[in-house]
Amino acid sequence: MSVAFRRESDEEHLEPKFELPIPLGPNLVTARGLELLETKVAELEAALPALTDEVERKAHQRDLRYWRTRLATAELKEARADGVVGFGCRVDLVVNGKPRTIELIGHDEADPAVGKLAFTAPLCRAVMGAEVGDVLDFGGKVGAVELVGIGVAENLR
DSSP states (O other): OOGGGOOSOGGGGSOOOOOOOOOSSOEEEOHHHHHHHHHHHHHHHHHGGGOOOHHHHHHHHHHHHHHHHHHHHEEEOOOOOSSSOOTTEEEEEEETTEEEEEEEEOGGGOBGGGTEEETTSHHHHHHTTOOTTOEEEETTEEEEEEEEEEEEOGGGO
8 A cells, every 4th residue: 555545543634722812912800800710720620630531631721721821911900980981891882872881891701792891892992091971983983882871890899
């Protein structure tokens, strides 16, 4: 048989496993976000000794490396309390004529389905530094966002 049709093992044809991507920029977290990171690392560390399957163990170790890195780089940040939108704020908006409330929080605690957005999300970047009454352009539309209220995010109260 020709060498061209022979393979040494099944391992050479498996997809490579990559590290989980770390979001760029600072790792700002609320107090709740820091607690979530600590809990996640503790859970993963506790489960590791019981894993015997090599593939499952490697995937678990990859996850643990990600969460340890996120915990090690976490920067606890207090909410702005000066009436200007910033990290840790809850913001009441009217977006394209529809009311919406968002919280500007860290990446690992974000849940867009309930309005908890990472501070680097496009809508968060658009309202950062704004004040109540400001009308802002967003998504290519002039005056698409109006700020109607600013408070402290639920995570920081």
